[in-house]
Amino acid sequence: MKKYDYAVFILTHGRPNAQKTLRLLQRNRFTGRIYLLCDDEDETLAEYKKRYGDMVLVFTKKDYYDKVDTMDNGGSNKTILYARNACFDIAKQVGVDYFIQLDDDYTFLCYTQLKQGTLKGYLFRDLDALFQATFDLLEKTGALAVAYAQNGDLIGGARGGVIRQPIRRKAMNWFFFKTDRRYEFRGRMNDDVNAYVHYALTGELVFTVTFVVFHHDPTQKQPGGITDLYLELGTYVKSFYPVMLCPSAVRIGRIGYIYPRIHHKVLWEYCAPKIISERYRKE
Numbered sequence: 001m002k003k004y005d006y007a008v009f010i011l012t013h014g015r016p017n018a019q020k021t022l023r024l025l026q027r028n029r030f031t032g033r034i035y036l037l038c039d040d041e042d043e044t045l046a047e048y049k050k051r052y053g054d055m056v057l058v059f060t061k062k063d064y065y066d067k068v069d070t071m072d073n074g075g076s077n078k079t080i081l082y083a084r085n086a087c088f089d090i091a092k093q094v095g096v097d098y099f100i101q102l103d104d105d106y107t108f109l110c111y112t113q114l115k116q117g118t119l120k121g122y123l124f125r126d127l128d129a130l131f132q133a134t135f136d137l138l139e140k141t142g143a144l145a146v147a148y149a150q151n152g153d154l155i156g157g158a159r160g161g162v163i164r165q166p167i168r169r170k171a172m173n174w175f176f177f178k179t180d181r182r183y184e185f186r187g188r189m190n191d192d193v194n195a196y197v198h199y200a201l202t203g204e205l206v207f208t209v210t211f212v213v214f215h216h217d218p219t220q221k222q223p224g225g226i227t228d229l230y231l232e233l234g235t236y237v238k239s240f241y242p243v244m245l246c247p248s249a250v251r252i253g254r255i256g257y258i259y260p261r262i263h264h265k266v267l268w269e270y271c272a273p274k275i276i277s278e279r280y281r282k283e
Contacts, residue, residue, distance in 0.1 A: 004136075019052075038058050081191045239252055
């Protein structure tokens with residue numbers, strides 16, 4: 001297997017005292033380079049630098065105001081959108097060919113499998129080997145992005161359909177990228193969904209590996225990050241960004257039973273190109 005030169009970037013804002021993803025990587029014996037990517041408008045930036053020193057990298061947020069498509073006519077700039085796009089430029093500056101882009105609130109990472117009709121989870125103890133294998137998938141498939149599944153993807157456990165799909169055409173939160181294979185995020189909210197919908201429409205490969213699962217804290221429950229934006233606009237506004245991007249393949253639906261809320265729903269039948277069997281080839 002090729003040895004990939006990469007770094008991990010944790011995108012963070014306003015949480016110098018709550019670096020859960022950093023603790024996860026350290027606890028699971030990751031030995032590679034880790035950077036905390038902050039923006040220059042973060043009021044807690046001095047605390048980050050005091051606690052983490054050279055691990056902290058800072059980008060100028062205003063430099064991306066006119067470069068990034070927010071898909072709206074204005075609003076709060078307390079969004080991760082700018083950091084997601086700036087990360088590609090920062091990766092070039094630190095000189096890595098590949099990188100992993102993470103949020104700051106992940107609590108653990110596990111391998112899942114069906115065993116005697118039950119969904120079992122096993123913690124990883126060698127993240128270096130796992131990440132190298134994932135970059136191998138990224139490179140050999142030519143994908144723009146590879147991601148891991150979120151804990152919410154496996155709702156339903158052994159009876160759910162996701163665990164029987166080792167690969168899905170989406171990517172959220174835990175991203176693997178090649179530095180010179182730029183992946184453009186857009187939309188003040190739902191930037192990751194907007195990106196994979198756009199790239200699915202254009203025939204690019206974007207994958208989630210469903211048997212590797214990370215867990216994160218509930219959104220809108222933690223100070224810092226983009227919680228203020230969620231509290232200001234709610235998931236109602238958030239859900240409409242991918243609909244604006246592709247109304248022919250994304251619609252508004254409802255998730256949850258006890259406390260239902262609206263949510264986007266991607267209709268993959270209309271979103272991604274189909275691969276037609278060779279048996280239909282005309283002579």
